[in-house]
Amino acid sequence: MSPSLTCTSLSFAWPDGTAVFDGLDAAFGPGRTGLVGVNGSGKSTLLKLIAGELAPADGAVRVAGEIGYLPQNVTLDTALRVDEALGVAARRAALHAIEAGNAAEEHFETLGDDWDVEERALAALGELGLGHLGLDRSVGEVSGGESVLLRLAALLLVRPDVLLLDEPTNNLDLYARRRLYSAVAAWPGVLVVVSHDRELLDLVDQIADLRAGEITWYGGNYSAYEEAVAVEQEAAGRMVRVAEADFRKQKRELADAQVKLARRKRYGQKMWDSKREPKIVMGARKRAAQESAGKHRIMHEEKLAEARERLDEAVEAVRDDDEIRVDLPYTAVPPGRGVLTLRDLELAYGARVQGTLELHGPERVALVGRNGAGKSTLLRTIAGELTPVAGEAAAHVPLRFLPQRLDVLDGELTVAENVARFAPGAANNRIRARLARFLFRGARADQRAATLSGGERFRAALAALMLAEPAPQLLLLDEPTNNLDMASVRQLTTALESYEGALVVAGHDLPFLSSLGITRWLLMEGRELRETTPEALGKPV
Structure with a gap:
């Protein structure tokens, strides 16, 4: 029997009574499916229902074959060894015991026919660029991006018939993403992936568009879906x-x-x-x-x-995926004006910028590099959150920094109150009029920040910074597309089209970065910052 996945009359509601699905029917056959939809449409919830992490109120999920699930937020016990995280520790121990001359029957029962367990485990790590880890390292020594790949390597070893991936490229650098793309492209069974990563979605065979509790199917990849x-x-x-x-x-x-x-x-x-x-x-x-x-x-x-x-x-x-339309004339910077100077800069944790690097006028800079290379540290140093070990980071215009954690918002305050914190001189009517252009109209501006969805929270944080007084003429964004659906990514792009100041964006999503009209590409590699090109970054790793 070929692997398949069927949802029949699936119903689910949250404890407060909010309905997510009411009689949803869907069937996923062999091949790669991209599951898309706006934030809050229920994509992650559907994957959890299929994986058995949530129980439906009614209906059923039927899976022909074994299922594997990679959740959006991967957490691994830091005390584990890599072989334990891969699920091969017991077989590996049995193999070593047999090789050492211990012929106890339980070792043969544990090992079964898996005599090449170590070779397969190392091959799975190597396939995802984790060959340097080895099997005896502690999980506590790996980065967040490596944790995602390690969990994926465990799934590759099991080879489930049905594989569910929820935002798998979050926290992955360019190089790790290339490894993931290769694994997805070669997947032989049923694969359902939720992602905002356009490059990944262009590898799928069909798109399932989840909207208002129902799925509409489109043949082809994401580009074909957009055209349709x-x-x-x-x-x-x-x-x-x-x-x-x-x-x-x-x-x-x-x-x-x-x-x-x-x-x-x-x-x-x-x-x-x-x-x-x-x-x-x-x-x-x-x-x-x-x-x-x-x-x-x-x-x-x-x-x-x-x-x-x-x-x-x-x-x-007609779809109600509104676009942000806002005028930000006070953010404009004349082309020749100096915006930022980095001089002989040595950062915390070892990264550095040799010599002098200057940013002028409304330049748009993409800051790329492997996870842990020092991109976030550089942005935090420019923003004044971290003190450099040596050298100078001097901004010559008003700047604002939006970190990955979006902790610029006070969860207990409303959206309007949060914006007012950054523009204390602005009248309430003016704040609300400008918030409406960021799609916070009427009562939505009175929602507490803590109750917002991921996409709404990002939009509120962006509004607070872009509407700040004085207007920011240098904007620093750290991995802005993480956890955003495609509609929110489009909203971010249109908002940044209105921004007339200098922009520095740290990220790994090359299609998104290219859509911003980037004029300069900087690569943090080997703990040093240097100029590069998108063509050089786009080469397979």
């Missing part, structure tokens, strides 16, 4: 315009009919009052006129209701 959705939305927009025109027409016809009926009623009353015809004749005419008027009015009201229904259906087909 663009065609759909163009047609949906035309249908809205046609439905709006029809709705206006039906309203006019109903109004005209009501005017005509009112005239007839006045004329009939005038004839009744003047008693120009016998009473019985006028009574019959009055009843006939009333019946005709009633039918006429009902017909037009039904036509109007049908037109309204068609308009509602047409509007519903």
Whole structure:
């Protein structure tokens, strides 16, 4: 039997009663599926239901074959050895015992036919660029990105029939991402991946778009999906315009009919009052006129209701993935003006910038490199959060820094109150008007930051920094696309299009960085910063 995954009449709600799925049906066959949708649509929840980490209120999940699951936030016991994290420690110990001359039956039972367990484990590590770890190292010695790859290596060893990946490229550097892409491209069974990584989603065979508790299927990769959705939305927009025109027409016809009926009623009353015809004749005419008027009015009201229904259906087909549109003229920096100077800079944890590096005007800089190379340390030093060991990091314009943790927000304050902290001189009406352009309209601006979804929290933090006073003319972003869905990534891109100052973005998502109009690429490698090109970064590792 070929591996497959089926969800039948799946229902699930959170303890507070918020429904996520109500009778969801979906089937995943062999091949790679990209599961996409806006933040909060239930992508991670669906993977947890399939993996058995959550129990549905109703319905069933049926899996033909063994299932493997890589969650979004990988946590490994730091006391474990690498072979224990890979799940091969017992077989490895049995193999060593047999090789040492211990022929106890339990060792042979434990090992089974897996005589090449060590070679397979080392090969799995090597396939993901973790060959340097070895099997006896402690998990506490590996980085966050290496933890993700280590968990994936354990799954590669098991070779489950169905593999679920939830945002697997979060916290992975460029080089680790290339390893993951290769593993995904070669996966032989059923694979379902939730990701905002466009490069990864362009490796899949089909897209499952989760929206309003239902899945719509699109053949091909993410680029093909975008093209298909663009065609759909163009047609949906035309249908809205046609439905709006029809709705206006039906309203006019109903109004005209009501005017005509009112005239007839006045004329009939005038004839009744003047008693120009016998009473019985006028009574019959009055009843006939009333019946005709009633039918006429009902017909037009039904036509109007049908037109309204068609308009509602047409509007519903148009996606509400709003874009951020905001003017930020005070962030502008003249092309020749010095923005940042780094001189003989030695950072905490060993990274450094030799000589002098200067940033001028509205340059847009991508800061790339392996995990642990020192990118975040450099940004925190520029922002003044860390003191350099030696040298100088001098900003010549107002700057703001958005760290990975988004801890610039106070969770107990509302979105509007958080923005007000950064712009204390701004009137409340002005703050709300500008927040509306960041898609926090009306009551949404009064939500506490702690209750926001990941994408909303990022948008609120970005709004707080970009609307700050004085306006930031140097903006530092550290891994801004982590945990954002594709709609939120688009919103971030459009917001940064309005930003007219200098920009430094640390990241590993090359398609996203390229979309920002990057003018300069800096690579932190071997603890040193140097100029590079996107072509050099795009080469397979």
